[in-house]
Amino acid sequence: MEHPILFISIILEKLGLPVPHGLVGHTFLEQLCAPYMTYTWLVMAFLFLVSKLTLGNLEMVPGKGQNFWELVIGGMDDFFADNMGREMADKFFPMIATFALYIAVGNLIGLIPGFMSPTSSLNTTLALTLIVWISHHIIGFKEHGLNYYKHFIGPVWWLIPLLLPIELISNLARLLSLSIRLFGNIMAKETLLAILFMLAGSFFAPLPIMILGVLVSVVQAMVFVLLTVVYFSQAQAHAH
Amino acid sequence: MSGVKKEFVQLLANYGHVGFTFVASIVIGLGGGIYLDQKVFDDRTSPWFTFIGLAFGIAAGYKTLLEILWRNKEKQEKPKRED
Numbered sequence: 180m181e182h183p184i185l186f187i188s189i190i191l192e193k194l195g196l197p198v199p200h201g202l203v204g205h206t207f208l209e210q211l212c213a214p215y216m217t218y219t220w221l222v223m224a225f226l227f228l229v230s231k232l233t234l235g236n237l238e239m240v241p242g243k244g245q246n247f248w249e250l251v252i253g254g255m256d257d258f259f260a261d262n263m264g265r266e267m268a269d270k271f272f273p274m275i276a277t278f279a280l281y282i283a284v285g286n287l288i289g290l291i292p293g294f295m296s297p298t299s300s301l302n303t304t305l306a307l308t309l310i311v312w313i314s315h316h317i318i319g320f321k322e323h324g325l326n327y328y329k330h331f332i333g334p335v336w337w338l339i340p341l342l343l344p345i346e347l348i349s350n351l352a353r354l355l356s357l358s359i360r361l362f363g364n365i366m367a368k369e370t371l372l373a374i375l376f377m378l379a380g381s382f383f384a385p386l387p388i389m390i391l392g393v394l395v396s397v398v399q400a401m402v403f404v405l406l407t408v409v410y411f412s413q414a415q416a417h418a419h
Numbered sequence: 420m421s422g423v424k425k426e427f428v429q430l431l432a433n434y435g436h437v438g439f440t441f442v443a444s445i446v447i448g449l450g451g452g453i454y455l456d457q458k459v460f461d462d463r464t465s466p467w468f469t470f471i472g473l474a475f476g477i478a479a480g481y482k483t484l485l486e487i488l489w490r491n492k493e494k495q496e497k498p499k500r501e502d
Contacts, residue, residue, distance in 0.1 A: 341478075344475045344479075345475055345478050345479045345482055346479075346482075348444055348447050348448045348451070348475055348476055348479040349444055349479040349480075349482055349483050351447050352440060352443040352444040352446075352447045352479065352480075352483065353440075353443075355443040355446065355447060356436065356439050356440045356442075356443035359439070359443070360436060360439045394428075397428065398428055398431045398432055398435060401428060401429075401431075401432040402431075402432045402435060402436050405432050405433070406436070409490065
């Protein structure tokens with residue numbers, strides 16, 4: 180399902196750059212100009228510029244912009260500390276908060292006509308998920324050393340043949356469910372909006388779905404962050 | 420956000436992914452079983468590893484379900500102990 184109008188792609192085409200007509204291109208330059216890549220950069224630039232403009236000079240008595248960020252960052256910090264403890268929250272706050280802001284903005288940007296959610300491509304969500312999955316194993320190895328394997332064999336030795344495959348499968352399922360959930364929800368929202376816009380755009384048919392889309396975007400960003408926090412704290416905790 | 424709305428979003432985040440995680444476990448288990456049958460053992464053991472993989476996948480699905488339940492039970496009990 181192609182989007183009707185993606186303004187970055189049109190600008191790039193006018194500049195003479197090859198924009199792929201399928202989902203991904205074949206040459207390196209075409210892959211760089213794929214819509215999900217260009218909109219990823221747009222989200223990155225947006226986050227960078229907005230935080231630079233609002234937090235350029237910090238003040239003791241916060242203004243409007245600084246107040247907003249203090250609310251967002253403070254809320255996230257409390258949320259992480261509730262779920263994985265003060266120490267872990269301080270250590271991993273930059274990483275997980277970046278994920279949260281990027282996913283939330285990336286989801287919400289797709290609701291504006293002419294924009295596309297970078298998270299509606301499996302490439303983006305799989306990349307995010309791989310980072311989380313690998314880093315939760317690294318946390319486990321760092322915390323427990325080679326004893327980390329005890330997380331996968333259960334409490335008693337005669338249950339190992341039963342529990343080892345179960346634990347391995349449920350660990351691999353994290354990879355699948357975390358990436359495909361975010362991708363599926365956002366892609367479904369975008370496709371539904373595009374179809375409704377084509378069918379009855381002049382009767383404002385996409386509006387109710389857009390309201391639902393705001394909820395879905397926020398909830399999916401929160402689910403991703405909550406599960407990241409849970410996996411990190413489980414990898415760090417002692418084996419049962 | 421108001422209190423009720425915040426709680427609603429948090430409940431959605433906590434329990435909204437139950438179905439998907441369950442299905443993902445079963446798919447991974449079944450896919451692993453089919454791979455073992457068809458690629459590793461060249462159809463000589465078919466269909467046994469498929470069934471074994473499916474069984475392990477379903478068990479893993481229930482395990483993730485129980486983990487979600489236990490985690491939220493612990494979280495609900497914690498504030499009571501602090502009181």
